[in-house]
Amino acid sequence: MIAYYINYGVWVMLGAVAVVIEVRALIDAVRRSPDTFTAADKRTKTFWSLLLAAGLFFGYLALPAIPLGPIVLGAGLGGSLFMILAVLPAAIYLADVKPEVARFTRRPPRSSGGW
Known part of the structure; x- marks a missing residue:
């Protein structure tokens, strides 16, 4: 019986890590300028945003159902x-795209911090 709880705990942790990776990739893609994607020759911002949003949606569906009072986190499907x-689109985005x-992203000049 204890092996079941250990297995379920590991499964929940892996699912949570996958969802965090998916959220991080989606937020980064949304914050970038559309011009940087075309300049880097990496499809379009819309393509990556939709692909990462779909990955996040399916990642949520794959997350084991965790009851948190009246709220259930995850759907437990798949x-x-x-x-x-x-999580594959997020991994590809973070590793390759x-x-x-980022090489084509303009960074604002740093202020000296003085008055």
Whole structure:
């Protein structure tokens, strides 16, 4: 019986980490300028935003159902393959697209901090 709870806890932690990765990738993609994606030759901002949003949606569906009082976090649908397929676009974005897009992102000049 204890092995079940350990297995379920590991499954919940992996699902939570996957959802955090998906959220981080989506927020980064939304904050970037559309011009940087085309300058980096990495599809469009709309393409990546929609793909990452779909990955986040399916990642939420794959997250095991966790009752938190009246709220249930996760849907508990799908299995480990479903969770891997959901986090795959975020992993590709963070490993390949983000570094290239970051090269073309303008950074505001730093202020000296003085008056």
